Amino acid sequence: MRNWIRFPTAQGTHSRQAHADFPEQGIYEREIGRNGFFGPATHMHHKHAPTGWSDWQGELRPRAFDLNLLEQQDYEVATTSPFAAPVILHNAHCQYRFWKCDQPMQKLARNADGDDLLFIHEGHGSLFCDYGHLPVEKGDYVVLPRSTMWRLSPQSPMQMLLIEATNDAYQLPEKGMVGGHAIFDPAVLDTPQIDQTFLDQQDENTWQVEVKRHQQLSCITYPYNPLDAIGWHGDLSVVRLNWRDIRPLMSHRYHLPPSAHTTFVANRFVICTFVPRPIESDPGALKVPFYHNNDDYDEVLFYHEGDFFSRDNIEKGMVTFHPAGFTHGPHPKAFAAGQQHAKKFTDEVAVMLDTRDALYTGDAAKAVENPAYVKSWQATE
Numbered sequence: 001m002r003n004w005i006r007f008p009t010a011q012g013t014h015s016r017q018a019h020a021d022f023p024e025q026g027i028y029e030r031e032i033g034r035n036g037f038f039g040p041a042t043h044m045h046h047k048h049a050p051t052g053w054s055d056w057q058g059e060l061r062p063r064a065f066d067l068n069l070l071e072q073q074d075y076e077v078a079t080t081s082p083f084a085a086p087v088i089l090h091n092a093h094c095q096y097r098f099w100k101c102d103q104p105m106q107k108l109a110r111n112a113d114g115d116d117l118l119f120i121h122e123g124h125g126s127l128f129c130d131y132g133h134l135p136v137e138k139g140d141y142v143v144l145p146r147s148t149m150w151r152l153s154p155q156s157p158m159q160m161l162l163i164e165a166t167n168d169a170y171q172l173p174e175k176g177m178v179g180g181h182a183i184f185d186p187a188v189l190d191t192p193q194i195d196q197t198f199l200d201q202q203d204e205n206t207w208q209v210e211v212k213r214h215q216q217l218s219c220i221t222y223p224y225n226p227l228d229a230i231g232w233h234g235d236l237s238v239v240r241l242n243w244r245d246i247r248p249l250m251s252h253r254y255h256l257p258p259s260a261h262t263t264f265v266a267n268r269f270v271i272c273t274f275v276p277r278p279i280e281s282d283p284g285a286l287k288v289p290f291y292h293n294n295d296d297y298d299e300v301l302f303y304h305e306g307d308f309f310s311r312d313n314i315e316k317g318m319v320t321f322h323p324a325g326f327t328h329g330p331h332p333k334a335f336a337a338g339q340q341h342a343k344k345f346t347d348e349v350a351v352m353l354d355t356r357d358a359l360y361t362g363d364a365a366k367a368v369e370n371p372a373y374v375k376s377w378q379a380t381e
Helices: 196-200 331-342 363-367 371-375
Strands: 028-033 041-046 062-064 087-091 092-099 107-112 114-129 130-138 140-144 151-164 207-212 215-223 239-242 261-264 267-275 291-294 298-305 319-324 348-355
Touching: 062 371, 087 363, 087 371, 092 348, 107 114, 114 298, 130 196, 130 239, 140 261
Parallel strands: 028 291, 107 207
Antiparallel strands: 028 041, 062 319, 087 092, 092 151, 107 151, 114 130, 114 140, 114 151, 140 239, 207 215, 261 267, 267 348, 298 319, 298 348
16 A cells, blocks of 8 residues: 555635535536546646647647558458557557457467457457357457467457457456445356367367467467367366446446446556446536546547447547546536436446556557547537
8 A cells, every 4th residue: 555645635616525516616627636546636626627728739639549440451461360450559568459350360379478358349259269169249358368379260250459468467356345246246257168169170280379479479380279178177267258247336426437447457557348327316416527637547448339428529449548647538518418417328338448557559540540639629619
């Protein structure tokens, strides 16, 4: 535990509690916080929206990438190898890729650099791995432990996020006083099966395994299919979780921070999932994400499906990137709708990556960036 400097105090006109019952002249609340949403924090009340900038110069800016615009020729190799999928964002502890796979992988993959997390954005198919056969479909998370051998056989064209925990492992978040069965019961985690489909794919043909280590590839050739297990036992495995099995924490009187929606954790970043839920109904409660400075983390959101209630002109398959260092929050129309309680329920599904270390933008992302996104907080009539 860190011994933060703390001196709780208050000045001027302010609400008694965070995210509720704002003063009439200070409806624009801004949270300044440390260590994600777990450290000391102050809640400011402003006359104007903290995102009301009129101009922006320099590289530190909110960015949006439309991954739907990635050209198919960029994937001529990537369709058969996840390691060739273009890097959207990266740092020393994380690689964030987008992969289109529309045909069976011709080689097995093994990532010796860290755990991989797949999020299936489109399509369905079969995953074959050391542990057996696992059907996968749209909306699935699949955790692949470091150095697992695997291959994917799509039954319809697939699009996926690949998020590598470089030199690290994925774990489940601490759920504290709500208990281990909250958000999702571990009983819903599925593992691969040594079923007939898995046994039928075993053969004596020549197979190759691409191994990635230190971000370089090696190729190992076998005179047989190395996915030849006949059984296993233990508590380490590939696991699958579908977002539909997530039952989000919520309060009708308080807008919970993004950390309440944490799904997986690594040492230097977290993965959160936003799924449909009722919107806060208490008259004084904030009903949209609060303006905030998450000054220790970069924030990335992938929009999977639905109506993204805090954003304008965002469609599924897009990514927004908000580096640490400036205030961000809802767009003006979304904030106004929240004030009017125009919506009673969210129907969005989005995957959030929050990284403790600064992320860098890959060339593929720069090619599909919307440069006007930085201006999207400017109020329009």
